[in-house]
Amino acid sequence: MNEIRLPDATEAPGxxxxxxxxxxxxGPQTMGRGLGFWIAAALVxxxxxxxxxxxxxxxxxxAAYFLxxxxxxxxxxxxxxYCGALSFGQTAFFGLAxxxxxxITINIGSAFGATWLALVLAVALGGAFALxxxxxxxxxxxxxxxxxxxxxxxxxxxxxxxxxxxGPQWRIGEARLNGFNGMSGMPPLTVPWFGGEILLYAGTTxxxxxxGMVVLVYLGLRMLLNAPFGxxxxxxxxxxxxxxxxxxxxxxxxxxAFGLGGALAGLSGVLYTAWGQYITPSSMGxxxxxxxxxxxxxxxxxxxxxxxxxxxxxxxxxxxxxxxGSQYALVxxxxxxxxxxxxxxxxxxxxxxxxxxxxxxxxxx
Amino acid sequence: MTTILEVRKLNKSFxxxxxxxxxxxxxxxxxxHCLIGPNGAGKSTFFRLLLGxxxxxxxxxxxxxxxxxxxxxxxxxxxxxxxxxxxxxxxKALSVRQNLEVAFxxxxxxxxxxxxxxxxxxxxxxxNEATTAxxxxxxxxxxxxxxxxxxxxxxxxxxxxxPTAGMSPDETRKTGEMLHDLNARGITILAVEHDMAFVQxxxxxxxxxxxxxxxxxxxxxxxxxHPGVQEIYLGAADE
Ligand SMILES: Nc1ncnc2c1ncn2[C@@H]1O[C@H](COP(=O)(O)OP(=O)(O)OP(=O)(O)O)[C@@H](O)[C@H]1O
Ligand SMILES: [Mg+2]
Numbered sequence: 325m326n327e328i329r330l331p332d333a334t335e336a337p338g339x340x341x342x343x344x345x346x347x348x349x350x351g352p353q354t355m356g357r358g359l360g361f362w363i364a365a366a367l368v369x370x371x372x373x374x375x376x377x378x379x380x381x382x383x384x385x386x387a388a389y390f391l392x393x394x395x396x397x398x399x400x401x402x403x404x405x406y407c408g409a410l411s412f413g414q415t416a417f418f419g420l421a422x423x424x425x426x427x428i429t430i431n432i433g434s435a436f437g438a439t440w441l442a443l444v445l446a447v448a449l450g451g452a453f454a455l456x457x458x459x460x461x462x463x464x465x466x467x468x469x470x471x472x473x474x475x476x477x478x479x480x481x482x483x484x485x486x487x488x489x490x491g492p493q494w495r496i497g498e499a500r501l502n503g504f505n506g507m508s509g510m511p512p513l514t515v516p517w518f519g520g521e522i523l524l525y526a527g528t529t530x531x532x533x534x535x536g537m538v539v540l541v542y543l544g545l546r547m548l549l550n551a552p553f554g555x556x557x558x559x560x561x562x563x564x565x566x567x568x569x570x571x572x573x574x575x576x577x578x579x580x581a582f583g584l585g586g587a588l589a590g591l592s593g594v595l596y597t598a599w600g601q602y603i604t605p606s607s608m609g610x611x612x613x614x615x616x617x618x619x620x621x622x623x624x625x626x627x628x629x630x631x632x633x634x635x636x637x638x639x640x641x642x643x644x645x646x647x648x649g650s651q652y653a654l655v656x657x658x659x660x661x662x663x664x665x666x667x668x669x670x671x672x673x674x675x676x677x678x679x680x681x682x683x684x685x686x687x688x689x
Numbered sequence: 690m691t692t693i694l695e696v697r698k699l700n701k702s703f704x705x706x707x708x709x710x711x712x713x714x715x716x717x718x719x720x721x722h723c724l725i726g727p728n729g730a731g732k733s734t735f736f737r738l739l740l741g742x743x744x745x746x747x748x749x750x751x752x753x754x755x756x757x758x759x760x761x762x763x764x765x766x767x768x769x770x771x772x773x774x775x776x777x778x779x780x781k782a783l784s785v786r787q788n789l790e791v792a793f794x795x796x797x798x799x800x801x802x803x804x805x806x807x808x809x810x811x812x813x814x815x816x817n818e819a820t821t822a823x824x825x826x827x828x829x830x831x832x833x834x835x836x837x838x839x840x841x842x843x844x845x846x847x848x849x850x851x852p853t854a855g856m857s858p859d860e861t862r863k864t865g866e867m868l869h870d871l872n873a874r875g876i877t878i879l880a881v882e883h884d885m886a887f888v889q890x891x892x893x894x895x896x897x898x899x900x901x902x903x904x905x906x907x908x909x910x911x912x913x914x915h916p917g918v919q920e921i922y923l924g925a926a927d928e
Contacts, residue, residue: 340799344799352783352784352787552790552794552795552798555787555790555791555794556791556794558780558782558783559780559783559791562780562781562782562783563778563779563780565742565778566774566778566779566780567791568761568762568763568766569740569762569763569766569772569774569778570763570766570791570792570795570838571763571766571767571795572763572795573761573763573764574763
């Protein structure tokens, strides 16, 4: 018989509360386990922490920009890779939350850390909108390719709507939506400090804030995916009917995963807006909607680590190509997607990681 | 004796084809009952109606005295129905252990979960395959895994759609023993089965389904002797 061995999934019996959750940092749904993996992860993190010491503020601010997108990508990994629903709608929640951040902060200002309140509200709004869309899709029994069509329509409708808000009547309080030209003038994230506040413009401080958020979200997702919730998501991906016949209300799980994925996209949207103090309808357009699919597919959608690393690599590569022209870069992206789908359907980073895992005997398979 | 499952005047058709015609069916708690009938008789469809995967055009289904006709599938399962489908419905990419965990974690956690998983691995002779991807198990082992998934959290009623399909005689015999074991623990079993020797091994009473209707009901000996049953089913079965 073919020997495919998977790691044991049993949770160490008797663990509770925080210790139980910490034990879920490793598990059947995520690649990487054991001391070797965590040492490697710590080294990568160390390199990321030291990065600003060897680069100027502009370059570091640019690296912060890469980090901004990872939340949307990890959210898509959750929805598509783990739960099996290919969504083109991440940009809708990204854009909605981005605009919401702008509208809220322009109206309430940035004093006393109000920008963080705006962040939380905007992310919640993105997540709530995703829950609503998810509710209609999953309880309406929409499946497979139709999920892609519905979600793409949602984001394109939002783009079209925002693009026609040019007139002065399109304002919410102090905030002008500004149609196709987009909204600007919102403050960046701020940290209240003695005698004023620190403005987190693109630069080293913002980079560290974002890096911390990436680490938290990544570890949090690892724990969630290895918890019973994650097991059920994967079971739904593998065989939804069977999962329901084990007594799970699968639509609720799908809706919650979609909502969480949307909230993460919303987080990216807020951070993007705060990073550049700018957001436009094209952030919800066709090209924008397709890019997360490319990052996640190329990295590897079925593993959160592959998704995270793949996204960073692809975005950095994309940006260095854009120097030669953005059309050219898009063509390369397309080619990369085709190559991935044909040659390493599980994703480039995923494939490399499982090879490394095999060599050290610590992979997921 | 109490009735665990009662079906009244159940009707269902697909397009013009009637697959359930006025089905009246009663199952006593603690029974081990078989449902037989030729290919296309509507046996699997009957199960899917019981499970809520298809909605009947008319009729009522009572489980443990409650009307479950309009409940969603997962709600019926939570009331204590469990199923093994005709086509093995396991999660092929997950390990055997993960399959069992997904099946039980809904009711069990921590130590009781791992204890139940261990017990079921033992019961299904899959202890040595706990970390094997379920998709590479032999066909018989996949069937056992699915039975294990269905019985780990002891259901009140176990529905089995052709549990021995594709099994060797030895595996079939072991499966029969397993079912007796489960029945002895108080699980009511309703099985669709083609293998008459197996039917003989596991149950005394049999219902014959033909073209969506209940054709005959009685002991296995009565049914094998029944000329009509022989004609529609038993004759056709030795093809
Ligand atoms: N979803 C469906 N749509 C249309 N027709 C269906 C559907 N499911 C089943 N049928 C038809 O209903 C009839 C009964 O099918 P069913 O699978 O219940 O038979 P069965 O008794 O389980 O047969 P077998 O012994 O081959 O498993 C068949 O004619 C089948 O083609
Ligand atoms: Mg059948």
